[in-house]
Amino acid sequence: MIPLLEAIGITKQFPGTLALDNVQLELLPGEIHAVVGENGAGKSTLMKILAGVSTADSGEIRFEGHPVLATSPREALLLGIAIVHQELSLVPTLTVAENIFPGRLPTNRFGMVRYGELFREAGKVLQKLNVAVDPHAAVEMLSIATQQLIEITKALSLNCKVLILDEPTSALTDHEADMLLAFLRRLASDGVGILYISHKLNEIFATADRVTVLRDGKYVGTEKISDITPDEVIRMMVGRELGNMYPPKSERQGVPLLEVKNLRLPDSQASNNFTLYEGEILGFAGLIGSGRSELARAIFGAEPKAEGEILFNGQAVTIDSPKKAIELGLGYLPEDRKAAGLFLDMSVKLNMAATVIDKVSSGPMVSPRKERILAEQYVQRLDISTAGIEQEIRRLSGGNQQKALVAKWLAIQPKILIVDEPTRGIDVGAKKAIHFLLRALAESGVGVIMISSELPEVLGMSDRILVMHENAIVAEYHWENATEEKIIRSASGN
Ligand SMILES: Nc1ncnc2c1ncn2[C@@H]1O[C@H](COP(=O)(O)OP(=O)(O)OP(=O)(O)O)[C@@H](O)[C@H]1O
Ligand SMILES: [Mg+2]
Secondary structure: OOOOEEEEEEEEEEOOEEEEEEEEEEEOOOOEEEEEOOOOOOHHHHHHHHOOOOOOOEEEEEEOOEEEOOOOHHHHHHHOEEEEOOOOOOOOOOEHHHHHOOOOOOEOOOOOEOHHHHHHHHHHHHHHOOOOOOOOOEHHHOOHHHHHHHHHHHHHOOOOOEEEEEOOOOOOOHHHHHHHHHHHHHHHHOOOEEEEEOOOHHHHHHHOOEEEEEEOOEEEEEEEHHHOOHHHHHHHHHOOOOOOOOOOOOOOOOOEEEEEEEEEOOOOOOOEEEEEEOOOEEEEEEOOOOOHHHHHHHHOOOOOOOEEEEEEOOEEEOOOOHHHHHHHOEEEEOOOHHHHOOOOOOEHHHHHHHHHHHHHEEOOEEOHHHHHHHHHHHHHHOOOOOOOOOOEHHHOOHHHHHHHHHHHHHOOOOOEEEEEOOOOOOOHHHHHHHHHHHHHHHHOOOEEEEEOOOHHHHHHHOOEEEEEEOOEEEEEEEHHHOOHHHHHHHHOOO
16 A cells, blocks of 8 residues: 555754654555654654644655655645644634634635634534534634644545544643544544544553654654554653652641632532542543633632632731742643743743742842752753753753643742643653652642642552532542542532
């Protein structure tokens, strides 16, 4: 069978980083081909080259056996290669329909957009993919998960032969991810070749036909999924055994650190009560939209709460802004790094120092030496792969951006740290590192609140687990009594 797409000897050098070094990849028609590797391994870079978004320094790309080099996304699309990027790229102020057909809006003979037809066509595509969204809705009003589905719908509406998906499920619920994967299998059975990047090995093992592993910009190998185990894939990715992903639970009996009393979120009648103890990791489980992030933001002073009281070390406090929260020693790692966490144009160093200006200053002046020491310390501790601390953070791979965000909050040396989906988009090795780091923080007395949609992570990390449903805490489990089944039942309101 002639491969649909082949990459041979692809090399790409960025200033300070050899992102791809003589890499190869082969995609057959009707195949779902997973591409895996640690953060910064070069996955997104390779996909961007295949999709004409960026060009290789050397190497050859063949499409249906013929050498090609798409030098723009438009050329790639003409060949039939579509890509869904790791970071969302929709225009927030436009409607769903306009986002699905950018640059291809149906017009009449006067060049006016035929909106009736546009919305009808968009409605058809959305329905075909089972995406329940109004084509008239403005994209900025939609959840990240829905935006991700629109992004995928857009690529699929192009009737492509090759579909590239760069971590498409990282913002989706399990149910949405299952629907997407089922759809991809149907698409593949029609002969479309799919390149699928994901850190979720269970997804890959349930869906892909073959897997190619990259490590530090180098090609490690390609295997049939039926011939290999997840542990073997991990070993190819990181070059060693990883062992247990989760640190042991705490033995501590701490005093109450944070007491939340009768906290009610806007648009809800439920009044929430819970206590966070010194040295514990308190997990928050629940479906997307169940109010976990809203509750966290209300405590952090980033969003209004309808009513309620917060006690910190036994003292009533008013937290009416994130600034106040940080002064008290509260840190909050948000779920959406692009919107709420990173200054993309700034360097790794300045991003890390942003929340701790006083720690990196001598008197009224910022000390470049202290800034550098702080940044270098965290780059090393979290094993962040970057050309240096002066590198603009937008040039880091997705997972390394997430690690830098974690570092930024560790730098404030919080007494309480709330982390919202802390390992989204992070590779297995780094994920384990962040797990052990959170446990070490707890062991040092910090109270950690961890929101996660990944049940194994909630169960593996938490000392206690609270489950939310429709803006209310509906269940509490000690780790010894918690199971996935119980949590799912509570999260769905039963
Ligand atoms: N525009 C750029 N300028 C400089 N360096 C870059 C640029 N884009 C990527 N890099 C570097 O190239 C390497 C590979 O990055 P890439 O984004 O391909 O990784 P990845 O495998 O997709 O990782 P992740 O799983 O974190 O998304 C990284 O070290 C990254 O910092
Ligand atoms: Mg990437």
